Amino acid sequence: MQQDSNGTLDNEKNGGCGFENKANVIEKLNANDFSRIENVIAVMSGKGGVGKSSVTSLLACEFKKKGYAVGVLDADITGPSLPKMFGVKGRAEHNGIALLPLRSTNGIKVMSLNLVTPNEDDPVIWRGPLIAGTVKQFWTDVAWGDLDYLFVDLPPGTGDVPLTVMQSLPLNGVVIVSSPQDLAVMIVSKAIRMAQMMDTPIIGLVENMSGVVCPHCGEKFELFGPGQGQDISDKFHIPFIGSLPLDPHLSKLCDQGKVEEYDSNLFINYIPERLAK
Numbered sequence: 001m002q003q004d005s006n007g008t009l010d011n012e013k014n015g016g017c018g019f020e021n022k023a024n025v026i027e028k029l030n031a032n033d034f035s036r037i038e039n040v041i042a043v044m045s046g047k048g049g050v051g052k053s054s055v056t057s058l059l060a061c062e063f064k065k066k067g068y069a070v071g072v073l074d075a076d077i078t079g080p081s082l083p084k085m086f087g088v089k090g091r092a093e094h095n096g097i098a099l100l101p102l103r104s105t106n107g108i109k110v111m112s113l114n115l116v117t118p119n120e121d122d123p124v125i126w127r128g129p130l131i132a133g134t135v136k137q138f139w140t141d142v143a144w145g146d147l148d149y150l151f152v153d154l155p156p157g158t159g160d161v162p163l164t165v166m167q168s169l170p171l172n173g174v175v176i177v178s179s180p181q182d183l184a185v186m187i188v189s190k191a192i193r194m195a196q197m198m199d200t201p202i203i204g205l206v207e208n209m210s211g212v213v214c215p216h217c218g219e220k221f222e223l224f225g226p227g228q229g230q231d232i233s234d235k236f237h238i239p240f241i242g243s244l245p246l247d248p249h250l251s252k253l254c255d256q257g258k259v260e261e262y263d264s265n266l267f268i269n270y271i272p273e274r275l276a277k
Contacts, residue, residue, distance in 0.1 A: 003079065010033065010069060012085075014105055015023075017238045018208045019020075023131075025151070028137055028168060028169065029136060029140055029168045029169065029170075030109070030140070030261050031139065031140070031144070032041070032098055032140055032141065032142075032143065034097070034098050034143030034144070034145065035142070035143060035144040035145065035147075035167075036144075036145070036146045036147070036149065037071075037144055037147045038148050038149070038171055039148060039149045039172045039196045039242075040110070040152065040169055041059070041149060041150070041151050041152065041155055041171070041173055041174070041175060041203065041271070042075075042151075042152040042154050042162075042165055042166070042169075042171055042173075042174045042175070042200075043055055043056040043059065043151060043152065043174070043175045043177060044153060044174050044176055044177070044191050044195070045156050045176070045177040045178065045188065045191060046156065046178065046187035046190050046191040046192075047156050047157070047159065047183070047184055047187040047188070047190065047195075048079075048155075048156040048157075049156075049179075050155065050156075050177050050178055050179040050208055050209065051177065051179070051208040051209060051244070052153065052154070052208075053076065053081045053082060053085065053153050054175045054193050054250065054254065054259075055083070055104070055175065055177045055208060055210065056072060056152075056153040057072070057085050057149050057243070057254070057259045058243065058244075058264050058270070059151055059175070059251055059260070060072045060108050060149075060151050060260065061108070061259060061260050061262065061264075062151055062262050063107070063148070063149050063154060063271075064106055064107065064108050064260075064263060065106075066215065068148040068149055069109050069145075069146055069147045069148045069149075070106060070109070070147065070149050070150075070151070071108065071109035071110070071111070071144050071147045071149070071150045071151070072109070072111075072133075072150070072151045072152075072153060073111055073138050073139070073142075073150060073151070073152045073153070073156065074110070074111065074112030074113065074114070074138075074153050074154055075135045075138070075152050075153055075161055076154065076155040076156075076161075076163055077113050077124055077131045077134055077135065077155070077161065078123075078124045078126070078131065078155065079155065080112040080113050080114045080188070081115045082110055082112050082153055083102075083110055083115055083120070084114075084120070084254070084255075085254045085257065085258060085259045086104040086105075086108060086110055086257060086259060086260065087104065087105060087256070087257025087258060088103070088110045088113070088115070088257075089116060089120075090102060090114040091116065092111065092116050092169075095143065097143075098141055098142055098143040099116070099141055099142045099143065099267035100142075100143055101115075101143075101144065102115055103106055104260060105260055106260045107143060108260070109145070109147070111142050111261075114130075117219050117257045121210055124255075125174075128159065128160035129159060129160070131160060132160045132161055132163075132164040135161055135164055135165060136164065136168055136174075137168055137212065139168070154213065156198045156232045157190075157191075158190050158194045160189060162191075162194065163194075163267055166198040166200045167198070171200055171201075172201065172272065173197060173200070173201040173202065173203040174195050174200050174201070174202055174203065175203050175204060175205075175206060176188060176191055176192055176204070176205045176206070176238070176240070177205075177206050177208055178205060178206070178207055178208070178228075178229065178232065179207065179210070179224060180207060180209065180210055180211075180222065180225045180226060180227050180228055180229075181208040181224045182225070185228050185232060185235075188205075188232065189232070189236075190240065192205075192219065192232075192236050193209070196234060196236075202236075202238045202239075203241075203271055204233070204238060204239035204240060204241040204271075204274065204275045205229055205232060205233050205238055205240055205241060206229070206241045206242065206243075206244060207228070207229030207232075207242075207243045207244070208242075208243075208244045209223075209224055209244070209245065209246050210222075210224075210227045210229070210243035210244060210245055210246075211223060211224075211243075211245050212245055212246040213226070213247075215260055220245065223246065226236050227243055229242075229243055229248050231237065237277040239274065241271075244264070248261070250262050250264075
């Protein structure tokens, strides 16, 4: 950027940096002829380690239990974990035109980079544009079939992939995930502001790891400090969906590939209500 004789930056004369207009500049990608998806919901966090993939999995599981046709798109390309959590193994097949997602035990369709690489522990050493391009292909080149809900598990932060998803996919909304720690609260603000700047509807905020309940006496211990989810939601004028405690049983089921056996109905009645507004 250069200054003119009056000291004005070139981009100022053209209406600012232009970031606020990006959502309208890039055309949304069309799904292929093998995909008819009613609702696309992204799950986003400001930082890693707050259980975003767990929340994505719980959302998908509870919606499936209610009879909806559900799929999950693992957009966390360099750290894909959804196939492991759903117990999905093997390679995604190709019908000559599009990739076919694998199905979990209960019929949730799953697509992840781990399903197209030779080994699930192969590292993905790619630069941002290639990663973002792969996420686009998981939308345009996968035969999702008829889905009521497709949940997109985003990588943490506000980088290439979240930007690509918000610009290119027809999102109905985004669920923000945080935890009680001050550091997570500080960083989740960036994710919320990004969604707002991109004109992406925020369905609400989930506070994960909100204490742990003693299995013997039922007392709740705030391992990471008192919950701040409601305060964050009030600050940014977004809905607070609720809090999820740390649960060793959930961690065990995820490690065993049996997340669908976990019982949590925090979201199921709330999100369709929000989408209808």
